Amino acid sequence: MNNDILENVLSCMLLSDGASNIQRVQTEHRIKLAELWDIKAGSRVLEIGCGQGDTTAVLAYLVGDNGLVHGIDIASPDYGSPITLGDAISHLKQSKLGKQIDIRFEVDVLSPDVDFPDHYFDTIVLSHCSWYLKSFEELSRILEKVKRWGKSLCLAEWDTRIKTMEQFPHFLAVSIQAQYECFKESSFSNIRTLFTPEDLKELAVNAGWKIVKEQSINSTDLQDGGWEVDFTLSEYVSELNELPHAPEKLKAYIQSEVKLLKDASANCSSIQSLSTYTFIAE
Incomplete structure (x- = not known):
């Protein structure tokens, strides 16, 4: 990895106190993805689900x-x-990268008001954002709608195919969270729909895209696995209490999964994040 890219990008980002090492690891991962996607100078990119940038x-x-x-x-x-999306993006737009960035919040890509000319973008990117979506149908509709806007599609998401037992707690935590979401009418959770790599490929192909390259990359150093485990263990009681319509047998099953998660976390030498699955489609 070109260290100049990393240092230049980090210098433009808003960091919370004590979070410089966290952001360094997160940014290294994004550089790895973007290099795999072969993003060219002068390109026009649409990023859906840009978050904090x-x-x-x-x-x-x-x-x-x-x-x-x-x-x-x-x-x-x-x-x-601890940093809002607005503050993070405002800081980024005031940096030396700001003139090539246009960010819009509270925009639903599926709204009839959102449209672009055919082939307006060289690349459309969805980076670690698909699990925030409400359903398979929503992602399918997005992939269909954006097809005519861009020449290529680059997607990255956690790879549910665990490769080591140290990744098992991360997988189990997100699986537990995904089960809650089946009973929610609205949500602000990080995990609302859990897509496997095969799901993502199938949805893209059905939307008219052709997968030209795919890869699973090591992202075990990312902190997200530990975050999701901590969140699940701290919130599962309140989550279950807020699901009055969920079957009691399912609630009991989730509680058993939580016990497994506690045991797996306690017996891991370290919790590792899942790998990241990514593909390029045209």
Whole structure:
């Protein structure tokens, strides 16, 4: 990895106290993805689900002064902690990368009001955002709608095919969370629909895309696995209490899964994040 890219991107990002090492690891991962996607200088990129701009900053650096990263996210700018999406993006837009970035919050890509000319973008990116979506149908409709806007599609998401037992707690935590979501009418959770790599490929192909390259990359150093385990263990009681319509047998099953998660976490030398599955489609 080119260390100059990493340092340049980090210098443009808003960091919370004590989070510099966390952001360094997160940004290294996004650089790895963007290099696999072969993002070119001068490219026009649409990033769906841009969030706080972890991937946006890397894309903006790579497209350069003559490129554009147009990011959209359905969340409000005051979402997020300890730094809100709005504060993170405002800081990024005021940096040296700001002139090639256009970010819009509270935008639903499926709204009839959201449209672009055919082939307006060189690349459409969905980076670690598909699990935030409500359903398979929603992702399917997004992939169908954006097909005519871009020449290529680059997607990255956690790879549910665990490769080591140290990744098992991360998988189990997100699986537990995904089960809650089946009974929610609205949600602000990180995991709302759990897609496997095969699911993602199938949805893309059915939407008219052709997968030209796919890869599973090591992302075990990312902190997300530990975060999801901690969140699941701290919130499962309140989550179950807020699901009055869930079958009691399912609640009992989830409680058994939580016991497995506690045991797996306690007996792991370290919790590792899942690998990341990514593909390029045209």
